[in-house]
Amino acid sequence: MTKQQNSLGQKELEAVRLFKGVAIESIQPLLEGCPVKRLKQGEVLLHAGSSNDFIYALLSGRLRVHLDKLLEPVALLEAGEIVGEVSVIDGQPTSAHVVADEECRVLVLDEKTTWSLMQTSTEVAFNLLVVLAERLRGGNSVISSSQVLQREYKEYALIDALTGLYNRRWLDMTLPNEMQFRTHQSLSILLIDVNEFKPYNDT
Secondary structure, three states, X not given: OEEEOOOOOHHHHHOOHHHOOOOXXXXXXXXXXXXXXXXXXXXXXXXXXXXXXXXXXXXXXXXXXXOOOOOOOOEEXXXXXXXXXXXXXXXXXXXXXXXXXXXXXXXXXXXXXXXXHHHHXXXXXXXXXXXXXXXXXXXXXXXXXXXXXXXXXXXXXXXXXXXXXXXXXXXXHHHHHHHHHOOOOOOOOOOOOOOOHHHHHHO
16 A cells, blocks of 8 residues: 555545535645555455544545455445544444455545544534434444344244244244243143145145
8 A cells, every 4th residue: 555645636625525515725734744545456445343543535446345354345435435434533443344446546534634624624524424424324224124134034934934834943932931921821732733734735
């Protein structure tokens, strides 16, 4: 990963979401010392579980976000997006792997510069809040989808697809609970044997 001094034009900075609606000349002095890093395709920018003190503004190229290196990316970030902001704000390790999907250039903002930008420009602070809100909504959406899948898988595991009846796994899970909570109540179990069920099952 190579570094170069910040020689960015106003248009390039205006394309960064963090600087949307910001008077660039008002924050330019704070950005002069910020390096620009070049990433080769496949190079890792952030490792999940590692500490991070920088916000990276993607100037060109595309980044992939992985919750697990072996799984498909959960997001693709295009030029103008930022990454690393959550761990800078809460001081916790990063929650995902961020990898260059192609050659990239990223503007590196350290923690001190980030806070100085927010104190200098309310627009920068507002833009960062918007990005964080979107991240939160995205996380909620992933959790919701995961819960739906879990419920579906649980149904598949407990209900016979052909008859729609609960199966042996369901009985093994339910019966101990029923027996435990019916200490002062009677409990009956009815077993039914269906003759010549195989032809029905086959057809």
